[in-house]
Amino acid sequence: MTFDTLRPTVSKLLEPLVRLTADAGISPNIVSMISLLFALLAGLMYYYSAFEPVLVLAAGLMVAINSLLDAMDGLMARYLDSASIRGDFLDHVIDRYSDVFIICGIFFGGYVDWRIGVMTIVGVLLTSYLGTQAQALKLGRYYGGVIGRADRLVLIIASSFLYYAYQGAIYGFSVIEWMMIIIGIGSHITALQRIAYIWKRL
Numbered sequence: 001m002t003f004d005t006l007r008p009t010v011s012k013l014l015e016p017l018v019r020l021t022a023d024a025g026i027s028p029n030i031v032s033m034i035s036l037l038f039a040l041l042a043g044l045m046y047y048y049s050a051f052e053p054v055l056v057l058a059a060g061l062m063v064a065i066n067s068l069l070d071a072m073d074g075l076m077a078r079y080l081d082s083a084s085i086r087g088d089f090l091d092h093v094i095d096r097y098s099d100v101f102i103i104c105g106i107f108f109g110g111y112v113d114w115r116i117g118v119m120t121i122v123g124v125l126l127t128s129y130l131g132t133q134a135q136a137l138k139l140g141r142y143y144g145g146v147i148g149r150a151d152r153l154v155l156i157i158a159s160s161f162l163y164y165a166y167q168g169a170i171y172g173f174s175v176i177e178w179m180m181i182i183i184g185i186g187s188h189i190t191a192l193q194r195i196a197y198i199w200k201r202l
Helices: 004-023 028-048 053-079 085-108 114-136 149-165 175-201
Strands: none
Touching: 004 053, 004 149, 028 053, 028 085, 053 085, 053 149, 085 114, 085 149, 085 175, 114 175, 149 175
């Protein structure tokens, strides 16, 4: 939730790039699809890196580009006054596929025990589902909880860069393992927080 509160600031910083891209005739949906491509590349790099720090660093950069593009598509739609239910639906679908590509790329690549990987991807998908479920129940899109999508992406990017610098263990786990554990536990806590919020509002 920490980084979700920075949305207005990030939006302001991205305005020049958003206008430049939109004025070039590129649609928000195209930007969304390109963001998915970078998520796929990130997942493949994590999977095939075989503990190669350079590829992990490259994967982190791919996640950073995915995050940038994901932040831009909605801003572009509003700038072009073309925001639609279809675009919002596409954005959510792409975000979920991106989450799966990135998280599964990490644990299928052998960086964490599969049980940690499953716990993490289930928590991530439940958290996202509950956010959109609030919207479906006409309570508005809900981003509350200790770890939102922006927080997850920042943790993944930061841990990839740190892993490039240091591959050793910290209290028995690598930087990437700690990141997955934090995201996994935090996502399940966030899911419970969102369940409580939705239940109370209903």
